[in-house]
Every structure is written in C-alpha cells, then in structure tokens.
Amino acid sequence: xxxxxxxxxxxxxxxxxxxxxxxxxxxxxxxxxxxxxxxxxxxxxxxxxxxxxxxxxxxxxxxxxxx
Numbered sequence: 001x002x003x004x005x006x007x008x009x010x011x012x013x014x015x016x017x018x019x020x021x022x023x024x025x026x027x028x029x030x031x032x033x034x035x036x037x038x039x040x041x042x043x044x045x046x047x048x049x050x051x052x053x054x055x056x057x058x059x060x061x062x063x064x065x066x067x
Contacts, residue, residue, distance in 0.1 A: 029041075
C-alpha cells in the first residue's frame, strides 16, 4: 500500500477510536456508493453522523486530525 494510503488509514483509525471513546457507535467504515465514499458513518443519540477524515502533514512530521 502506498505511503499516503497508509497515512490516511491511520488517520481513520484514530478518528474511529476517538468517536468510540466519546460514545459514538461506528456503523460503517469506507462505505461506497459508486465512486463516492464516506469515511465513517456513526450513530450518536439516535442520529446518524457522517465523518470525512482529512489529515495534514506538517513540517515537524506531525498530523492534525479534523473532526
């Protein structure tokens, strides 16, 4: 797997762990419909939440997780 794909997968893993820790239930990961994809579909308090994970690399080799 390419490095950027590994980086994205790690970010999605972190996002899912964060959501689970906050009480969300993960319903789907990398859900596809045709060429479109939803990174995470979660449920919280009887509402469906769609999460798109975006990661940024900084010069210091750190990343920021935007939720």
